[in-house]
Amino acid sequence: MLELLSATRFEKVMGSGRTQPCLLVCENEAGEEVEVVAKLRGHPQIMPGGLLAEAVASLLALDLDLPVQTPYRIAIERAFADTVPDAGLRAIIQKSVGLNFGCAKWAPGCTIWPRDKTPSRDMKQSLMEVFAFDGLIQNPDRRQINPNCAFLGNDLVLFDHESAFSHFMSIVPVVPWEAGGLGFLKDHIFFHALRGGNLALDRFQGALEAIGEARIAEYIQSIPAEWNGQASTGKKIQTYLTDCMVNFQGIRLQLETLL
Ligand SMILES: Nc1ncnc2c1ncn2[C@@H]1O[C@H](COP(=O)(O)OP(=O)(O)OP(=O)(O)O)[C@@H](O)[C@H]1O
Ligand SMILES: [Mg+2]
Structure with a gap:
């Protein structure tokens, strides 16, 4: 892989x-x-586990047709x-x-997303999917002060997923399909641009549900053991993502509440 x-x-x-x-x-x-x-x-x-998070987030993004x-x-x-x-x-x-x-390496001309950039109407759908993706992978690190997103014309490039799956580090992990589980997205670089808009996540949900449990297991198996923080972290991410597929309707509800 x-x-x-x-x-x-x-x-x-x-x-x-x-x-x-x-x-x-x-x-x-x-x-x-x-x-x-x-x-x-x-x-x-x-x-610890940062490279595992980078790799799983990238493999998942590719299967979801997101720009990495x-x-x-x-x-x-x-x-x-x-x-x-x-x-x-x-x-x-x-x-x-x-x-x-x-x-x-990305193409020449790609630029880091400026914090005050107003996205064109054509980009809103992509922004929405990135916002949902970061909720799904619990990535708190695409913020105004550190966008971790580049663009060229209307195309985005997402990078730096080292902090994804960060809820495993929390003392009391909150899942994103429960109230408060996505609160960290209030600092997201696209939060203000998306506020009050219509959520269009049917494509995203379809793509996520099509991935399936076996494919997620393949991501984890393909990752070198020395990238794991602890031997069990990969398994935890696997279980978590499988649960997210089953509970995506609940995640959508939390995203709607937030926006
Ligand atoms: N695929 C890429 N192609 C070209 N440049 C890249 C690519 N990935 C990262 N960069 C450049 O490297 C910089 C740092 O990358 P990244 O954010 O992954 O590292 P970091 O150490 O986590 O940084 P920070 O702590 O600032 O978030 C980016 O801001 C970008 O300028
Ligand atoms: Mg970075």
Whole structure:
């Protein structure tokens, strides 16, 4: 499910992100070059289970026809890690030898969503589905101060799902089909743009229900064991997503209440 690439050339650290994602040139099994932005397993700012969350969210987004870049497993070898010029980063990449999460670099011209951008009417449907997706995966990290969303024309690109499934970290987890379970979406980057509008989630619901339990199990099985925070986290996410499919009507009700 997650194609394997080998890192061949270090290019640079991307922006000022907390986890210092790196632009790497990689090679696929056919020997073709692919440019990816990689999240390093050995980075001290990557939360336990963060790469698992990135991967499951991306696989789910692809099945839901939501706009994410193709996700990959990125193999880093010691010889590659040793080529990184900056000593601090080199040490982190040396600690990340093995499998890391990466996604394809987006097209030139793609821009981070500005906090004051007014979306065109044509984009409202996409925004609504992103809002529902973040509710579903319990992702509190697409906010005004950190949009984690880019765009090119009317097309969105979603990225950074490291904080998804965050309710597993809560002391008292609240499921999104119960009252208050989606309260965190009040800080969502699209909350104000969507407020008071009509919810059009039939396509999203159909796509979600079509995924099925077996497919969700496949996501979890395809993820390298070293990306799990704890051995049981993958299983918990699997059960949670299966429950979400069954309870999506309830999630819709909570989304309607919120908006
Ligand atoms: N697929 C991609 N193509 C091009 N640039 C990307 C891609 N993914 C991420 N970036 C760039 O890297 C930056 C940091 O990525 P990301 O948000 O995943 O990392 P982070 O460490 O979690 O950052 P933060 O803590 O600021 O949210 C993004 O703001 C974006 O500029
Ligand atoms: Mg980010």
